Amino acid sequence: MSQGSLFRRVFVWTALLLGLVALLGTQPAAAKATVILVTSTGHEVAPFVNDGDCTLGEALAAAAADQRIDGCTANHFGSGGPFFIQLAPNATYTLTAIDNTLAGANGLPQITRDVTIQGYNATIERGNNAPNFRLLYVANTGKLTVDSLRLRNGTATSDGTRCQDTGWACGGAILNEGGTVVIRNSFLTNNVAEAGGALMTVDGNATIRYSTFSGNFAVGSQGQGGAIAQFGDLPILIEHSTIVNNDADKRGGGLQNEGAATINFVTFSGNGAELGGNIRNFEGTVTFSNSIIGRASEGGNCASLDGTIGSGGYNVEDANDCEFSQATDRRNTPTGLGTLDSSRFVPVIPLNSGSAAINLIPAGSNGCIAGVTGDQRYFVRANGASQGGSGCDSGAYEFDTNSLITAIKLDNFKQLPPEQPNVALWYGAALLLLFSAWAFRRTIRRYADHLYSSKP
Template sequence: MSEAQDTGADASADESRRSVTAVLSRHWKLAVLAAAGFATVAATTTFAAVSHRETAAGARQATAPVDGKGLPAGGGDSGGKGGEGKGDHGKGGKGGHDKGGKGDGKKHGQKYGHHGDADATHVECDPNDLIANLVDLNAERGGELVLAKDCLYTLTANQDDNGLPEITQPITIHGNGATIQRAANGDDFRIFEVGVGGDLKLSHLTITRGKLSSQGSEGGGIRVAAAGRLDLDHVTLDRNSTNLENSDGGAIYNQGITTIRHSTLSKNTGEDGAAVYNEEGKLEITDSKITGNISDPNDGYAALFNDGGTIKVKKSLLSYNYGNAGGALYNASGVSEVEKSAVVHNFAYGGGGIYTDDSLYVRDSTIAYNTASSGGGGGLGLNNAAVIDNTKIYGNVATDSDGGGVYVFTSDDNPVVFRNSKIHDNQAPGNGQSGGGIYIDNGTVNLTDTKVTGNISDEEAGGVHNEGTVTTNGKVRIIDNVPTNCQATGTNPVPNCFG
């Protein structure tokens, strides 16, 4: 045999081996998916997650492309040339599923850059491909995915209350304007679960319609386990929900470390923490909007609920949220901090804007136009130590209770400090109600360089009604309140207050 013939024979044998390897690899991956519980249809489908005809504004349908003969473009398992990177998912061709080839790398398993990420994998506008890639990355110690631009990925199947495989490795998903949603007529499940050791980063993505209907369920959109991490950047979580009876975290349930930046959590529902329930975890929210979230109106607490962890909200808007106590934020235990943020137009039974049972810090912020119905504290309900620094509290209303701006019920060991702040134009208009600006039921309040002006209540005092202890430092002004600035008589005087 000549050298040329020998070379040609070797090349033919190599090509044959490559074809066999590709087919075996394809079948092996299907077997892995089946073992994991994700394969629901033999050979060609890996998960019962389809996107058929459900669409969202500006989103492409996640349906497989077809050629003029009604066959999938790129040839399915038949090989084909792959065209301009539209290679098949079967035997390899150019740009094929397993080998990569010479296509432009837009198919499953092919690596191409996104914003400089050379190893990112591009995902087809197909929920099955998204699921298959997540299974692969969990098995391959993590990686990065780029979703199809503006694609709508609709999930229908439910495994362990999840619509996607649990995240157990460091995985980054560049959403590229895409949306991931639960099918309206599908089973109830959340979208993502970040397990122990999982580190999920999401950007430029919308997550919607995650739903858990059973009592005791957690995290309608995303659940983060202890020792798990979640990072959201330009992400929207919208209309996710948990059962309103004993089920928390309508959008997110966090036991790990969650960071939210440039994102929006809106119209989510749950018993406690309609937007985020933080259980002994760390939650940081920056440059984001928490708006229109609804907790159980009978026994639910706030859009953001802190249960023994830490919450820090910075440069963010908390608005139009509803809860039984604490419309925007309820600090049940742990430490919560609000900085350079606006807490406005929220509603609750008590503490229309914020209610705290533990340490609270509010700095350089605005608390305005919040409402408490009958539990006191249109803007703030303070039941433990708090520092309110350089903050404006105005336009808040306690409709049928005391403390239009602030209601204080704490102890001498856990004082409340107002520093460089303005408490003005708040109201407690209900019959017999008082403390239009501040109502102190119990405990110690220190006013330092603070103004309490223009507040109104039905009975005195309209400015500061004191049943505890008030101390003052620096320039304190308590003026122009109706019917009086402070109590005319009594055993609890307010220093430097006249009339």
């Protein structure tokens, strides 16, 4: 091998190693969560007082600005989020004043980024002597996730809380205008609006899992969506949840749908309205699977105008208002529901022995996976004696089960996502680095041998 050839090899491998080091050093870091710890249960509105604490309002404002406000410090400000706001376990955050009037009166700063409020069974409420306002407003750039949280007493019933393009005071607890809302492991109760007593979504996405809506109201001559109102073409998904004892003066005591709603393992019970006590569908599509619909206090279980109510099978209805068409549906069948169990942070309705919903869904069918699928309480379904029996039960509750499921999707845990590096990139880089080091060493050794052998 000539001296020039060896020098070229040394140069190539040296350049390769230096380039690899530079590549790894310039790789963008994985998105890091910005965690903000709320240290005070007090309520402050802008302009905030610099007193060293971090209230919920200040934490949300810090997330919106992506920078420190008062005592709201974080580990990754300036990253653009996502933001995780941690509340004190079992604490109560009472809102006493209007923070802003964007799309109506709101008790807290608007959500314009990806924000998760980790409640740990905390409560956010409007104070009894406070003016009328909804609790939370999500703008079209925002994504709000509420986890293990109780939202109550939000009130949107005046001209100052009207949402865009509708003419109604919207969303007693949450108004979502064009953004995304995820509600899980939460309880929304005693909220009031003209449309969407607890939740109103206008041209936005909503996902509700493992949650209960109870005792919410849509009031006024056009009151609609006692618990939930969905306007626009975008979808709403409700799974493993209970919609119970909500009221609307006009339409949709439980749900007023004007978009595309998917309902799976849900219990609708005791809701009332002039039209569609449990569900009212207008020019939209609602698809029910594995659900219970019954005991409407007024207006029947379902009402639909210029829309479609469909079935994915295994539904139980105590009338035939929803006109479910699958052979596995049970129409005009008593639901066998018990009374609301309010001893839990998120209340549920148990099934009575002998309910037609029990073991209706065979294991392996329609999303019923033995030992894996769980009910609203995360209790195992269809896993044998005292673990749900031979099949899954329709609705949110599984009868005769007392074991928690072990296979829970990450997005259902009440924890922060881990900050993980790009494992594939670093693994590949390590292999390339080892190979490069070996080749570089081999080239140097051969160069040394060449020098030795070329001596006279």
